[in-house]
Amino acid sequence: MNTLTDKHILLGITGSIAAYKSADLVRRLREQGALVRVIMTAAATEFITPLTLQAVSGQPVHTQLLDAATESAMGHIELARWAEVVLIAPASADFLAKLAGGHADDLLSTVCLATSAPIVVAPAMNLLMWQAPVTQENCQRLQRYGVKFFGPATGSQACGEIGKGRMLEPIEVVYHVQDLFRAKFLSGYQVLVTAGPTREEIDPVRFISNRSSGRMGYAIAQAAQAAGAQVTLISGPVALSPLTGVQLVSVYSAQEMLAAVMTQVATVDIFIATAAVADYRPSQPLGHKFKKHEAHWQITLERTPDILATVASLPHPPFTVGFAAETDNLIEYARAKLQLKKLDMIVANPVGIAGIGFDSEENELSILWAEDSIELPRAAKTELAKQLLEVIIQRYQKSGRLTP
Known part of the structure; x- marks a missing residue:
């Protein structure tokens, strides 16, 4: 009904x-x-x-x-x-x-x-x-x-x-x-969401980042708040307005996002990591603007901290949901990430397709967990967020950590 x-x-x-x-x-x-x-x-x-x-x-x-x-x-x-x-x-x-x-x-x-x-x-x-x-x-x-x-x-x-x-x-x-x-299934529970990109500085005027708009993460935070949860949203740099009733923590880099997550995660029940965290950062960012004078410029990169894996490996982790944005082999790569990082659930979305994913108000999602999966066809991210949250609540109930 x-x-x-x-x-x-x-x-x-x-x-x-x-x-x-x-x-x-x-x-x-x-x-x-x-x-x-x-x-x-x-x-x-x-x-x-x-x-x-x-x-x-x-x-x-x-x-x-x-x-x-x-x-x-x-x-x-x-x-x-x-x-x-x-x-x-x-x-x-x-x-x-x-x-x-x-x-x-x-x-x-x-x-x-x-x-x-x-x-x-x-x-x-x-x-x-x-x-x-x-x-x-x-x-x-x-x-x-x-x-x-x-x-x-x-x-x-x-x-x-x-x-x-x-x-x-x-x-x-x-x-x-x-x-x-809608029934307030998450009333009394705390949900932590990450959203948007991170920026890793090359010099004071340049950085490494990606095309994430943060819309999906913000929509999920709003849906969780509507479901009765106390929501904290840790957001990288985006052009979106703060959400009413949602605690916003603004961060810049992957390291800042990790620190913010670890400050909050001990008290949360569900962690939904939608942020497109930069995988690499310059190992030695410059303190001044680099002036162009050579035909080539080599920058040595190092791995950024893996926030999702860090949370999932805690002695008593929250119900942990990751995201996988892929241009090819979507399900294969997403399931490998689910198993490698020992997540409760992973949400895969294709990128590089016109009209969905990054820079778009629409998306389509594949939701995977250990035993099964479900497809959410193309729709507005605000509607997908509600559908996704319903699946998360169902899986959270079956995990024994939420009373139906």
Whole structure:
């Protein structure tokens, strides 16, 4: 059964050009079995019609607070009680301010005050409006009140600017809503995740690294946090924003990552090593910029510490999951790594293929353990992370270290 089957989702739509996404959002929520009712603010109806939302939801759309046809039965209270989640997508800067101020001058804001259901918002606005100090203060206030935020995303905007402020795509919003209803299997457990590349200095301006974006590791950390775990994320240099509710430890080199892992690992239950740690580093990095004057430059490299093997060889290691990124012989090399390092599980992903792996928001994974394996077909890394974590939890349960 889908996690959203028969769940009551009250969707609030506010005045933003991103309101055009709301029709698709309703459709996708209903595909997952949710029951959806819609409230639109007056500004929202300027961007998309109530008739459109009525058609896709199969329910009358609510737009008026003082509607004689519904208020005789206290319509706003009925909606507030009906909802299991109040989802506001898109949430404009104006509505975030109204919500933070406790206003109740239209149907949607009144329902938000009258409901005991969780309130989640998917912001959508111009990047400068999002960055405005008053908007950020409003968001911080709402988070203190327990309002959850889905996004915003970074990308091109209707105004022509590029930056943070886009509403998440409907399928991403659905994934987040599903997380609200997933059982918190990891509540009370500690999970340690490594992500991103490391950089090994050649001289003060050059380094050895790789193309890892850190997206997979960050997605796994977020999925573990959604499953109730206390999560620490040790990240190499990436261009990703910190995750709400996840402790972030930023590192630079393989040696720094090893030190950070060993500081944390004694108290964790699950260790998931997604980081693409550099295998080699210059044995004698220069203290000054090397000036080009020769036709060739020879650099002697030495092995970096093997973080994954170090953790797996501890007297009482956590449940240890490694990653193997390979350009060829994917399963063969991954299984050899699983056995050599005595891991509980390894996740293999192909690299060097257009559209997946490094520098991509999508991937495909092969998950291997001693007795078996499973394939996760190509999907967004955020969705793959949830699927992968479900497999990890299942294997962790069977190891006897987690009570189902």
